[in-house]
Amino acid sequence: MNTAIFRSGNLQNVISLDPFATQRTEITFGPGSVIYGSDAISAVMGFYTLSPLFASNGKTHVAGNAAMRTSSANFEKTGHADIAFGGKKWAFLTSATVTDYNDQRMGSNGPDEYLRREYVATIDGRDSTIANPDPEKQVSTGFRQLNLMQKIRFKPAENWDLNLGIHYSGTSDYPRYDRLLRYRGDNLRSAEWYYGPQIWSMNALNILHSGSNRWYDNFSATAAYHFFKESRHDRDFRSTERLHRTETVDVFTANLDFEKGWKQRHLLFYGVEAVFNTVGSTGEDEDIYTGVHQPGPSRYPDGAKWHSYAAYLNYRLKASRKVTLQAGTRFNIVTLDAT
Template identity: 35%
Template sequence: MTRFASANKGISRHYDMQYTGSDFALFTSLTHSDFDDLRMGSRRSHGYEDWGKVYHYIEDGEQVENPNPNIQKNTGYSQTDFMQKVILKLHPKWMLTGNIQYSNSSDIPRFDNLNDYNSVSYDNENDQTIYEGLKYALWNYGPQKRYFYSLQIDHSLNTRLIDSAQFIFAYQDVFESRHVQKFDPNDELELVDRYENVDVYSININLRKKALRYGLEYYYNSVSSNAFITDDRDQNRPYPQTRYPNGGSSMSSIAGFATYSKNFIEQLRLNTGIRYTQNQLDAIFHSVPDVWELPYDNLSYKYTALTGNISLAFHPDDSWKVAQLLQLAFMLQTLMILVSFFTRAVF
């Protein structure tokens, strides 16, 4: 299957193949997409004639005028996605499902930063907007790679506590980077490259007994973060201000949950759920003399939360429904929220 988009001359090609047998099934999927620079529509009926136009962009280290301001220069990228899924029925009561995924991309420009000026003002006398120099010569996300593997085991049984059981073991490896260089027409400024690698491990256990569903969930995230700076002599050296703690960081969570549903009558249904979660975050910081120093070299954060919900829905017929919901929730404190505080100090 091929799809074309006129807004960015994007072409996506998708191929898939599947086979289904009595005890074996196979599904293969491959998608590749190429996107050119995005084009904005030329009709601006709202009355703001300059809205969305791009007047300048960086080419070969110089700021040049855009011959067609409706074209958002340097926004094109490409992406490839692959998935392989295999289902194997070992026994009438046992089934295995394997899932392998791979994704990759080209550099992905951060257009909202590439289109950012040092100063924008309005000249009332000449009735025109004045743009004073683009801020960045380069602001790209580097190729983003993702590997994913999972094994799912389904087992049917008939005991006092369990009708069916499902176990899911998964691992995901995510690699991403950010490359930033400010723009100065009189000098080639330093290029900062930041790299992050995230390893994600997870285990899910889902059990069911009639209308009762319960289980356990565990996951562990490990993050490594590095940064380098390249000067005008093309010398690459370590850079202290990483996006996440430079000594590494991790986050883990374990939770138990249960849900229950019941129809009192055909038109009246009760849904309830409860979940207990325990999260822990750890981060290590290596101070760099004469650059930045912290009064501590590690951070540990641990918390628990008990959440739940109960809802009652009444629907006398298909045309209308009355429902009441009561729910407790909490905000998950992530690495992004707690420890990704270095980037803004520089850019």
């Protein structure tokens, strides 16, 4: 999920994933840069989503799940459903989750700096500071989210497996709560500070082949297209100017991965990868009274391109029942055009 604008900070892309559609999660501690690149210099988080199953014993596989959840801390309302069908050669899975979070309520023994004693409301076109009758209610923390997933699986022969995955995640606007707590003098600094809808979509085709030969025991080829969109919107207290900054990223990826083992002690992984990022970034300043929009500075260079080409080799030796030795190398070329 990493892109040219991925970073640590307040906006984490991991919230785009649907926990109800996640089959398992793996966390690999330590450097994973040989296989995954420099972004994985300290650890790797791997998320594996639900996969459709084929028919077994000549019987069509049919399965489904449904769940509803609520929470008193933020009046959460979540609904989820997934259904799967599997035949001899074709299998399908559809998943959908809708979530609505209201404002978060903190515990009575929480830190005082998180209390929401007052907030800004715009009344009759004028920003006013309103006393919060319930300071433990963190006004302006709620948001909504929709997750959709479609999987199609085809097995043309015993040692071939084709998987198509279509993923979509979208949120509503959601406030940047920590920015809404800042003061400038006696007044709250910001009248508005929120992220626009965070959109993530991915279409991925994966081809697996198993069968021992000279070059590999298992082979995987993956081609994927990702689209990301995020935006920031803010306005100072009693300012007429609202700032809009919008970013999009189009990502194309291609991976070829091979695995070869011998004598039950030796295992070799090798492969190549290509990643192409194109960044769209715009800025706009809006006068909230006149409705006039003016071009503003963008967060990143609009039209910037970040590309990566890599090849890797990883060797693993099972020295004994308790000892495994591993060595690897990666060659990476990165190009950037951000003029």
